[in-house]
Amino acid sequence: MSTTKPIEFSRRGFIKTSSLASGGLLIGFNLFNACKPNVAPPIDLSLLDYNDFNAFIKIADNGAVTIFSPNPEVGQGIKTAIPMIIAEELDVAWKNVFVEQAPLDTKNFTRQVAGGSQSLRFGWDALRQTGATARQMLVNAAATKWGVDPSECTTNEGVISNANGETLGYGDVVKEAAMVEIPEKVKLKKPKDYKIIGTDAHNVDIDKIVTGKPLYGMDFKREGMLHACVLRPPAFGQKLDSFDDTAARAISGVVDVVQFDDKIAVLAKDTWTAFKGKNALKAKWKEDKKLESSEDHNDILDGLLDGKEFNTMRADGDIKKAFADADKVLERTYESPFLPHNCMEPMNFFADVSADKVELIGPIQTPERTAKSIADILERDEADVSLEMTRIGGGFGRRLIGDYAIEAAQVSNITKKPIKLVYTREDDMEGGIYRMAIKYRFKAAVKNGEITGYHLKEASFNSNMYGLIPHFFPAGAVENYQVDVANYKSDISTGPWRAPYTNFLASAEQSFFSELAELMEVDQVQLHLDMLQKVKGTTDDRIQYSPERLENVIKVAVEKSGWGKKEEGVYQGFAGYYCHNSHVAEVADVVIENETPVVKKITCVVDCGIVVNPMGALNQLEGGAIDGVGHAMYGDLAFKDGKPLSNNFDTFRLIRMKEAPLVECHFIENEYSPTGLGEPALPPAAGAVANAMKAATGKRIYGQPFTKNPELLTLPKKEILG
Amino acid sequence: MPTYQLKVNGESKSVDVSEDTPLLWVLRDHLDLVGTKYGCGIAQCGACTVHLDGNAVRSCAMTASQAEGKSITTIEGLSEDGSHPVQEAWKEIDVPQCGYCQSGQIMTASAFLEKNPTPSENEIKSAMHGNICRCASYNRIYKAVETASKNMGS
Ligand code: FES
Ligand code: FES
Numbered sequence: 001m002s003t004t005k006p007i008e009f010s011r012r013g014f015i016k017t018s019s020l021a022s023g024g025l026l027i028g029f030n031l032f033n034a035c036k037p038n039v040a041p042p043i044d045l046s047l048l049d050y051n052d053f054n055a056f057i058k059i060a061d062n063g064a065v066t067i068f069s070p071n072p073e074v075g076q077g078i079k080t081a082i083p084m085i086i087a088e089e090l091d092v093a094w095k096n097v098f099v100e101q102a103p104l105d106t107k108n109f110t111r112q113v114a115g116g117s118q119s120l121r122f123g124w125d126a127l128r129q130t131g132a133t134a135r136q137m138l139v140n141a142a143a144t145k146w147g148v149d150p151s152e153c154t155t156n157e158g159v160i161s162n163a164n165g166e167t168l169g170y171g172d173v174v175k176e177a178a179m180v181e182i183p184e185k186v187k188l189k190k191p192k193d194y195k196i197i198g199t200d201a202h203n204v205d206i207d208k209i210v211t212g213k214p215l216y217g218m219d220f221k222r223e224g225m226l227h228a229c230v231l232r233p234p235a236f237g238q239k240l241d242s243f244d245d246t247a248a249r250a251i252s253g254v255v256d257v258v259q260f261d262d263k264i265a266v267l268a269k270d271t272w273t274a275f276k277g278k279n280a281l282k283a284k285w286k287e288d289k290k291l292e293s294s295e296d297h298n299d300i301l302d303g304l305l306d307g308k309e310f311n312t313m314r315a316d317g318d319i320k321k322a323f324a325d326a327d328k329v330l331e332r333t334y335e336s337p338f339l340p341h342n343c344m345e346p347m348n349f350f351a352d353v354s355a356d357k358v359e360l361i362g363p364i365q366t367p368e369r370t371a372k373s374i375a376d377i378l379e380r381d382e383a384d385v386s387l388e389m390t391r392i393g394g395g396f397g398r399r400l401i402g403d404y405a406i407e408a409a410q411v412s413n414i415t416k417k418p419i420k421l422v423y424t425r426e427d428d429m430e431g432g433i434y435r436m437a438i439k440y441r442f443k444a445a446v447k448n449g450e451i452t453g454y455h456l457k458e459a460s461f462n463s464n465m466y467g468l469i470p471h472f473f474p475a476g477a478v479e480n481y482q483v484d485v486a487n488y489k490s491d492i493s494t495g496p497w498r499a500p501y502t503n504f505l506a507s508a509e510q511s512f513f514s515e516l517a518e519l520m521e522v523d524q525v526q527l528h529l530d531m532l533q534k535v536k537g538t539t540d541d542r543i544q545y546s547p548e549r550l551e552n553v554i555k556v557a558v559e560k561s562g563w564g565k566k567e568e569g570v571y572q573g574f575a576g577y578y579c580h581n582s583h584v585a586e587v588a589d590v591v592i593e594n595e596t597p598v599v600k601k602i603t604c605v606v607d608c609g610i611v612v613n614p615m616g617a618l619n620q621l622e623g624g625a626i627d628g629v630g631h632a633m634y635g636d637l638a639f640k641d642g643k644p645l646s647n648n649f650d651t652f653r654l655i656r657m658k659e660a661p662l663v664e665c666h667f668i669e670n671e672y673s674p675t676g677l678g679e680p681a682l683p684p685a686a687g688a689v690a691n692a693m694k695a696a697t698g699k700r701i702y703g704q705p706f707t708k709n710p711e712l713l714t715l716p717k718k719e720i721l722g
Numbered sequence: 723m724p725t726y727q728l729k730v731n732g733e734s735k736s737v738d739v740s741e742d743t744p745l746l747w748v749l750r751d752h753l754d755l756v757g758t759k760y761g762c763g764i765a766q767c768g769a770c771t772v773h774l775d776g777n778a779v780r781s782c783a784m785t786a787s788q789a790e791g792k793s794i795t796t797i798e799g800l801s802e803d804g805s806h807p808v809q810e811a812w813k814e815i816d817v818p819q820c821g822y823c824q825s826g827q828i829m830t831a832s833a834f835l836e837k838n839p840t841p842s843e844n845e846i847k848s849a850m851h852g853n854i855c856r857c858a859s860y861n862r863i864y865k866a867v868e869t870a871s872k873n874m875g876s
Contacts, residue, residue: 200816203816203818205818205821206813209821209825210809210818211797211803212796212797212825215821218759218760270743270752271751271760272740272742272743272744272747272751276742344769344823344856346760392820393820394822396856424763425762425763616816619859619862620819622859622861622862623857623858624858626860630858648764649764649854650764654854656854656860658847658851663861
């Protein structure tokens with residue numbers, strides 16, 4: 001099992017120090033190099049400049065500590081958590097730490113990505129080592145000054161003390177510390193001694209957010225910049241034929257209209273005029289093949305599931321035989337539509353392309369990859385390109401794809417003017433890169449009261465589940481097990497969406513298990529626990545989850561939610577899942593209000609290793625669970641002739657205050673490395689809700705959104721009468 | 723282009739914009755008050771909420787001329803230093819995730835509590851129902867409104 005393997009690295013390869021002209025000490029470290037196994041140290045450290053580093057600690061003469069956090073902040077709290085870990089090992093008081101966003105190092109394109117809940121997991125060891133190394137250098141400098149052995153010195157909140165009772169602040173020794181050799185071995189704190197990790201820290205931007213300070217790409221302004229809005233083909237699969245911009249150009253404030261690829265950009269003096277100019281464009285579109293509609297999608301996915309062309313992702317034993325020998329077989333198909341990300345801040349980017357540089361500023365989760373694509377597309381040297389990240393008004397996977405930043409660069413390149421390109425909400429929802437529609441077909445064989453065979457088929461668009469997902473539960477728990485996948489290449493652009501693939505797989509699978517438990521006449525939780533027994537002690541190192549940790553979260557969820565012991569009128573549904581390196585169990589409580597089943601509460605128990613910032617972590621889990629419920633209940637993006645049928649929040653329903661359940665979270669306390677929190681609470685939530693709905697209404701829901709067939713969310717007649 | 727006289731956060735401002743320009747874009751692009759956010763442009767999400775003579779309104783769905791002669795308050799003018807009880811509660815509960823919707827949430831909550839200082843659970847939920855939070859920080863928004871209400875009473 002690979003969830004707890006330590007990550008090895010060489011310290012020399014990623015840390016460098018120097019004194020600052022302005023006074024103070026700068027420690028640069030290459031976080032992501034440091035996290036990669038077997039990184040060779042650079043040949044000569046003195047030849048490196050600070051562009052090699054993507055994160056810095058600055059300690060000023062007065063002892064103030066500034067930590068430059070390398071990761072873009074999309075709302076997952078990484079800009080708070082990363083500095084907390086460094087500050088812990090550096091041993092400074094959190095209240096004396098300032099946090100800044102580090103700009104992208106465009107010369108060396110180090111890895112700065114926020115996605116997949118991975119940032120903390122990869123950074124954990126490196127961040128602690130970095131903080132501890134810096135601390136040790138300060139201690140060594142102080143010890144030399146005092147003429148004592150460093151081992152006799154201790155630190156506490158930025159102050160070094162020796163056995164004689166003398167003290168020095170970090171700021172007093174920064175000059176000397178910059179000359180000290182970087183220690184190879186440093187001691188890390190024991191988790192029980194943590195003073196910052198595990199305590200509540202507020203969002204580092206909280207004061208700016210509540211007072212409306214400019215933080216986001218949308219808020220960025222540069223003297224003399226123009227605002228750009230782009231008309232794109234209205235249907236996926238269409239191309240630009242011709243266009244007439246007379247009416248657009250006639251609008252006062254419209255400065256220019258330019259065409260690039262199959263798109264037309266209107267540049268104007270302000271955002272509203274750019275929107276108006278875009279709407280005034282008259283364009284003709286063409287297509288050379290049939291445009292896709294949702295009915296076609298449905299048939300395509302069914303065709304894939306019924307067909308024979310699959311990629312087998314994992315196959316254990318002999319499922320054919322298991323099904324032939326079975327006492328009972330259950331087969332069910334679950335479906336889910338395309339989904340837009342709907343980040344609250346629409347896509348936007350600033351670009352200023354001139355003869356000597358390409359300057360980019362905006363909200364992006366993949367600065368490195370995007371800057372590189374832009375250099376390629378504009379045929380520019382990568383060294384000319386700089387990219388600065390703003391705070392991000394929601395990511396959910398959408399801002400891993402830099403198409404909108406590329407558009408901004410293209411428009412600025414044509415006009416050679418600084419521009420800010422802004423999507424309208426309609427642009428954002430219609431021109432998205434969506435979570436693909438998916439169908440899952442599950443088939444289980446039961447013999448002598450045990451699950452003897454399990455066959456999962458996935459039909460999807462453009463891509464399929466990848467990597468380790470086929471080795472998630474119930475892999476390892478069923479002797480004869482197979483996962484087959486197939487996809488159809490669609491014109492509709494698709495990409496990662498919060499908790500890729502598992503966002504729907506978990507919901508469907510956990511609902512299927514509930515039905516299977518009914519068929520086997522056992523409690524669903526008991527079925528889960530029984531299955532996990534079989535995985536304990538497995539020698540199959542492809543298995544990703546830990547049966548012990550999953551068992552533990554399930555048991556705690558049973559206790560905290562009062563599973564099986566609820567008063568009359570409360571209907572519960574269970575889901576237990578592993579994904580994104582975290583183990584989660586959730587129980588949904590549904591109650592009847594006005595003869596309608598309502599999701600009241602989700603009890604969520606999480607094992608995500610050490611919790612760095614409980615306050616931030618809880619926010620992620622609450623949001624993740626509600627997001628999961630919201631999209632399962634309401635999320636639906638249908639297509640007609642290549643056009644999305646929803647383009648704003650009047651036609652695409654997002655969950656709102658009155659529909660949001662209370663999420664009650666519990667953490668498992670342990671000393672495992674921290675794992676991500678942005679994603680794991682989302683996938684099981686919809687499964688727990690579907691199972692609770694079944695308990696309340698007697699009806700099982702096989703399709704998302706649940707509201708698509710309102711009949712499934714009503715009580716059976718007798719309940720209403722009774 | 724017509725000129726409009728607006729009173730924003732206690733100051734008189736004069737702007738030249740086309741008559742169909744929504745107040746939202748007047749604030750953001752012409753008065754540099756970018757705390758008021760664009761989310762949908764069609765009065766569906768509440769990200770653009772400001773106070774007009776103390777009432778919470780959607781600035782994306784009204785023009786500058788409709789705001790003339792009235793007193794406009796944006797998130798930047800809700801308090802001098804972020805010390806309005808609603809802002810304080812938002813900090814205490816640490817509500818934001820991405821944060822983008824939050825100035826709209828705060829403006830809705832502050833206008834609501836002004837009129838109904840001791841709301842019930844249902845009243846809070848109804849008042850905040852019009853503001854979408856894509857990050858789904860709803861549990862905390864609720865808690866923060868409740869906290870602000872308590873603090874305003876004490
Ligand atoms: S931007 Fe005004 S309500 Fe959404
Ligand atoms: S905090 Fe992200 S939309 Fe509300």
